[in-house]
Amino acid sequence: MLGSGLTFIAALRLALPAFAQTSVTIESVKPNKILYLFNEQATANITLKNGGTSEQKGRLAVREAWDLTESREIMSAPVTLQPQETKTVKAEWNTGSIMYGRSLTAAFVQGSKVVAVKSEFYQVADPKEWFRCFMINGGGKETSEASKTNPFATYHNYDNHFCYALSAFSNLAPQEDEWVSGQARYYIRKKELLANIQARRELGVRSGGYTIGATGGPAGYEFARQHPDWMLRDKKGAFLTYAGPVSPTDVAKKTNEHLQGWYALVPDLGNPEVVRFAGEEVVRAFEMFDWDAMFFDGLYGVHLEGNTALGAFTWDGKPVTREEGTDKLSAQCVGAVRDIIRASCPNVALWYNGSTPRAPLLEARIVSLQDTNVGTLHEIQGAQMANKNFYGHHWRSLYEIYMNERNALLKAKGIDDPVLASGYTYNLDPRNMMTKEEYEASRDTWTTANHLGALMLTARIHPCVLASDGFRPTTQFMTRYSALLWARDVKWVKEPWKIINVESNREVWWEEGVYTREGRGRRDTILNIINSPDGEAFDLKVAKDPDPAKNVEVEFTTTADPRKVRIWALQPYGYGSKAKEPTAVELKPERDAKQLIVELPPFTYYTMVVLREETGGKTR
Structure with missing residues (x-):
């Protein structure tokens, strides 16, 4: 041994x-x-x-x-x-x-x-909790192709099949062998899709479908052909639409023909029959494709009734009026669809775009997350971060955005630590945003990717859509140490300065990133420390690492026997690493009564410090 x-x-x-x-x-x-x-x-x-x-x-x-x-x-x-x-x-x-x-x-x-x-x-x-482990990392130029057969190239473990079906509301389980995706407008072939799902599952990569309309949003034209009486109309009897006018020619087209626009009719989600149909259609999709998850792109469907100056009417000209408020009606819709799905598919993951509990639709967003194996997506796109006019263009502002998302979930009543993902975070191609020389100098935007990875680690965020080899150290670290990041019993510490102090040769961010995890007679205090970027703004062209944080000292006050406290420093690998593996170093602290002091190894972007106390089951 x-x-x-x-x-x-x-x-x-x-x-x-x-x-x-x-x-x-x-x-x-x-x-x-x-x-x-x-x-x-x-x-x-x-x-x-x-x-x-x-x-x-x-x-x-x-x-x-x-x-x-x-x-x-x-x-x-x-x-x-x-x-x-x-x-x-x-x-x-x-x-x-x-x-x-x-x-x-x-x-x-x-x-x-x-x-x-x-x-x-x-x-x-756990099959009932697998979604707490998910991440989407497509990789960059060198690894995107390799990751299709070797998920360890990026540590990607979930395929989100965006807009794979005929439309966003109905026909999530098409009977045809081939069809045109309603929103993405490319051909889908069922046999190829099913074969891909199975091949990826053999690698441990889960697969999920997509809908925008089952709990709210636009419906497809083929659904209007099946149930024209379930479509909302304007005052003149024409179909209401979510995005632009609808072409009668498009409504009449076959499922393997391209359309001028995307499917964008408005179903009457105040009608229980419509809502039931929506939930049952999602179940049919789970049964047909054996999806592991379903992504709901939005929770705002009933609001569409008020988005037209002409008002909303049923097929027979009756104005749509609701006794319930839109928030309550949306919550009923979300809950009903979820219950239908859970009755047939108890272990699938359900995750929702924009469902962090904030007004409007506060109740609906909370209802969506009152579940297990569930998550919320905070969509903040790479192109936004690169925009100088965007609030999150500055690193500290972006850090605060992520922390505010986390805190909104913590404050919401009735939900138990749902998965928090950051979506379409790097859905850009840096190679097309700079010269070849600038791209090569940036090392596939290594510096920017690792700064962003440090923010995600500190906020306990699951990455969704990354497109740079620079994210591999982060996703590898997330894979190895996911228990310290995403376990349900990891709890945020609101006033960490009462027990911790950090001294550094340069600015580091840590106060918002302290957590505890208790169990088995011990308590882990998990301290995430970010080395501040050299520049204030998000910049894909940065060509060198920031100056490392050196001589960083952590002072920790324990309530346990200080002789039995163990301390580790964990770091993702850096650029040029031969092993390309995270490092874990156990540190020997200086002790002064109940206070322990350790000096951390230098770090370039991020380090996690774990302070483990033997408590005998006693809480702080």
């Missing part, structure tokens, strides 16, 4: 100077999935290479680790490598039922020396 937890991994890293004396390398560690469910049978292919001219014998030791101190041996087997031989060894294990991030570390040991080591990272989830 080489020890356990960090002791094991630290021993491997300390042994690496022996690497220069051997010709053996571990080329890759490849688990078969990026996201497992509880008690799945897992496998990993570990590829070793002997690049020398003599036979090499040793032992391959493979361990799985989670938390900060827990690990177990997966396998230990003798390996012989002939000169210039490459060999792949298969490891097998059961994932068990501990949720969140893991590492799988393979070491080649000769005698008492570890001569090669490599790790990979993945997550394990």
Whole structure:
């Protein structure tokens, strides 16, 4: 045995100077999935290479680790490598039922020396809570294609099939073999879509569908053909529309023909039959495509009734009047659709754009999040951040935007820590926004991506739509340490300065990013520290890292036995890292009565400090 937890991994890293004396390398560690469910049978292919001219014998030791101190041996087997031989060894294990991030570390040991080591990272989830592990990271120029078959290139574990169906309200489960996507206007072929979903699931990548109309919003033309009496009209009897006029020619077109505009009619969501149809259509989509989730792009449907100066009328000319307010009616609609879905699909994830509880539609937004396996998307797009006139163009303002989103969820009554995602965050192509020389100098916008990643880590945000290789350190760190970020029992500390003080050679942001997690007779205080950007504004062209934060000291006042407090500093890897793996260093504090002081390793963008107290079950 080489020890356990960090002791094991630290021993491997300390042994690496022996690497220069051997010709053996571990080329890759490849688990078969990026996201497992509880008690799945897992496998990993570990590829070793002997690049020398003599036979090499040793032992391959493979361990799985989670938390900060827990690990177990997966396998230990003798390996012989002939000169210039490459060999792949298969490891097998059961994932068990501990949720969140893991590492799988393979070491080649000769005698008492570890001569090669490599790790990979993945997550394990409760089937009812898997959405708490999700992230969308398409990668940049170098990895976007590779990630389609190798999710570890970006740590992407969820495919959001935007606008895959005929329309946003009905025909989410088309019977046709081929159709034109109602909004995105490209061809969808059912067999190819189903094959893609299955192939991605075999890699541990979940897949989800899309609708804008089931809880509110526009409906499709084919739905108007099926139920013209469910469409709202203007005073003259013409269909009401959400975005621009509707063409009668488009309404009459077949499902495999392109349209002039997107599907944008207004269904009568005050009619219970319409709402029931919407929920049942989503269920049909789950059954047809075996989706793992459904994304609802908006909760504002009943407001469309008031968006026309001509008023809203039913098909027979009766004006639409509601006794309930729009907020209450929207909440009823959202709740009814959710209940229909949950009756048939209890474990699917449901997530909503713009559902952070704020007026208007406060009640509807709270109702949408009174659920498990549920999330809210805060949409703030990369093109917005790049706009000098946008409030979030400045780093500190963007930081405050994220913290305000988090705080709005914390203040809402009746919801239990739903997933908070930031959507379309980097849905831009930096290569088209600067010269080739500027793009190459920016290292695929490495600096900007890592600053943004630090904000997401601190606010506990799940990334949604990233397009730069610079995000890989962040998403890898999220994968390994997701328990310290996204576990339901991670709680925000409102006045951290009462127990913590941070001193630094340069400005760092930390006061809003302190959390605690209690259980198993211990309490973790989780301190997120961001190194402030050199420039005030979001700038894709920045070509160098900020000056590192050095000599950073953390002072912590404990209520437990200070001799039993353990402290770690965790960091994503930096540019030019050979290992390209997060680092975890256990720190030895100075003690003065109940106060502990540690100096952190220098960091360029972000570090997480975990202070673990043995409490015996007592709370602070």
